[in-house]
Amino acid sequence: MDFLSALINGLSSGGTYAIIALGYTMVYGIAKMLNFAHGDVIMVGGYTMFLTLMALGHPLVALAAATVFCVILGVTIERLAYRPLRGASPLAVLITAIGVSFLLQSLAQIIFGSSPKMLVQLQISGGITLGALSIDYSTLLTLAVTAVVMVVLSLFVKYSKTGRAMVAVSEDRDAALLMGVNTNAIIAITFAIGSALAAIAGYLMLCKAPSLSNTMGAMPGIKAFTAAVIGGIGSIPGAMLGGILLGVVESISYSVPALAPFTDAVEFSILILVLLVRPSGILGKMRREKV
Amino acid sequence: MADLKKNPFVAEDGREIVLKADHLCIQFGGLKAVDDxxxxxxxxxxxxxxxxxxxxxxxxFNLLTGVYKPTSGRFFLCGKDLTGKAPAEINRCGIARTFQNIRLFGNLTVAENVMVGLGNQIPCSLFESMFRLPRHFKAEAEYRKKAMELLEVFHLAEYADHLAQNLPYGKQRKLEIARAMATNPTLLLLDEPAAGMNPNETQELMDVISFIRQRFGITILLIEHDMRLVSGICEQLTVLNFGTELAKGDTASVLNDPNVIKAYIGE
Structure with a gap:
């Protein structure tokens, strides 16, 4: 039973990682850059929810406000910080992304202070009991939201004009441009989707643990990035798989007393192991150089 | 009645001039890659x-599709000045191209490649697609139908759901032309369409080119090294050498021009 409940909790936290990892992997696949500020968008979403809750009170209104604000933020970051660097060296873009990350964290600290805020209005307590197994409502909610996000996003990418244009841009940006695809718009849409997902992930995290600080996005961000790399960065199913795998490993490791203190180490070891066997991730494309 | 000022976009024989390029030049550092x-x-x-x-x-080709901006000179499609516009915009104005090295979207299916080319020709907003409103499904069905019609023309319909990267070489070349045609161009630029093809594939390609000219009435500008193909289907030629025009005119006279023979074969 312990194992089963660890598994269910793992699927749930893995779902949150997967939702964040989707933001990393889509931006990498389409804009060919690592957006290290992605985790901090979650945090900005959290503070947006905090402010909306103070003004209006309802958690769903707060979620909606956070989603809208994160989309605006994501698109603005892309427009101001990343688009001018299109065509610059990947290193310059990477460092810019890290800079944006520090900027967001520091701004939040200046505005809201460094002591954590409690968002008890968001917390969902209680759960259901099935025999010896008890599952929190927040866990069930996360599982349901993850499933919906994955299905909708997969259908969107596979069966819509914009989705096809996204794949086309990720395959060959110049060819897509010459086929009339507005690549700047497609990249902006990708950032918008990633940021909306970040807001949703932030909401799910705060339902479980309603403590909000300016660094709340950092660790989940790094773990989700790890998940995206494990799954094969650039691959959407890969991010989903990697996120869930990482969540399950984390939860099971946490439930074993001997491993519990080393949970983070266990998680990142999985990354090393996967990369040793499959350098491009589980579902990543293995490219063999043609000679 | 006094003669009207001669319209620069009508040829002497009264036919409309679809593409007019005037004194196109581009310079990379000290090198004039294209000169007048x-x-x-x-x-x-x-x-x-x-x-x-x-x-x-x-x-x-890169100048005419907006990949490079000309250092000087202008070009016009059906009288509209397209100089300096962005590639996606030029494509929407009616110039489509294929590539010297095939650049299909390998992990999309054959039908999806064409559907990307169809672009915004069927109205459906991002919002409608996201939330899967009725118009999304109507638009998707329409896209699929249009793509299949084009693939029929190119005899690629049976491969519609194969990944583009799994097609044989000759068919990939045809798919690139189909994808370019999907953007509904006035002018099609073909960059060495017969490169790497065997004689059978080249023949098949020549048939496809003649067929799309009849069917769509399209104007084509073609780069090619295969002289059999050039003399077989081109009506007019321009010969470039070191970025400048060496000769131009109808195919037979250009190919017999001693300067052209010298440039190709040497003295």
Whole structure:
């Protein structure tokens, strides 16, 4: 039973990682850059929810406000910080992304202070009991939201004009441009989707643990990035798989007393192991150089 | 009645000039890659651009599709000045191209490649797609139908759901033309369509090109090294050498021009 409940909790936290990892992997696949500020968008979403809750009170209104604000933020970051660097060296873009990350964290600290805020209005307590197994409502909610996000996003990418244009841009940006695809718009849409997902992930995290600080996005961000790399960065199913795998490993490791203190180490070891066997991730494309 | 000022976009024989390029130049550092190239291509014409390797042919294509901005000179499609516009915009104005090295979207299916080319021709907003409103499904069905019609024309319909990267080489070339045609161009630029093809595939390609000219009435500008193909289907030629025009005119006279023979074969 312990194992089963660890598994269910793992699927749930893995779902949150997967939702964040989707933001990393889509931006990498389409804009060919690592957006290290992605985790901090979650945090900005959290503070947006905090402010909306103070003004209006309802958690769903707060979620909606956070989603809208994160989309605006994501698109603005892309427009101001990343688009001018299109065509610059990947290193310059990477460092810019890290800079944006520090900027967001520091701004939040200046505005809201460094002591954590409690968002008890968001917390969902209680759960259901099935025999010896008890599952929190927040866990069930996360599982349901993850499933919906994955299905909708997969259908969107596979069966819509914009989705096809996204794949086309990720395959060959110049060819897509010459086929009339507005690549700047497609990249902006990708950032918008990633940021909306970040807001949703932030909401799910705060339902479980309603403590909000300016660094709340950092660790989940790094773990989700790890998940995206494990799954094969650039691959959407890969991010989903990697996120869930990482969540399950984390939860099971946490439930074993001997491993519990080393949970983070266990998680990142999985990354090393996967990369040793499959350098491009589980579902990543293995490219063999043609000679 | 006094003569009206001559319209620059009508040829002497009264046919409309679809593409007019005036004094196109581009300079990379100290190198003039294309120097004073002039083109005027009439509606429905199949125009060839030939020349030795490195003569600047693909650079001309890159200028005409907005990949490079000309250092000086202008070009017009059906009288509309497209100089300096972005590639996606030029494509929407009616110039589509294929590539010297095949650049399909390998992990999309054959039908999806064409559907990307169809672009915004069927209205459906991002919002409608996201939330899967009725118009999304109508638009998707329409896209699929249009793509299949085009694939029928190119005899690729049976491969519609194969990944583009799994097609044989000759069919990939055809798919690239189909994808370019999907953007509904007035002028189609083909960059060495027969490169790497065997004689059978080249013949098949020539048939496809003649067929799309009849069916869509499209104007084509073509870069090619295969002289059999050039002399077989091109009506007019421009020969480039070191970025400048060496000769131009109808195919037979250009191919017999001693300067052209010298540039290709040497003295």
């Amino acid at each position: 190239v002039n083109l005027s291509i009439r509606r429905g014409e199949l125009y060839g651009l030939i020349g030795p390797n490195g003569a600047g042919k693909t650079t001309v």
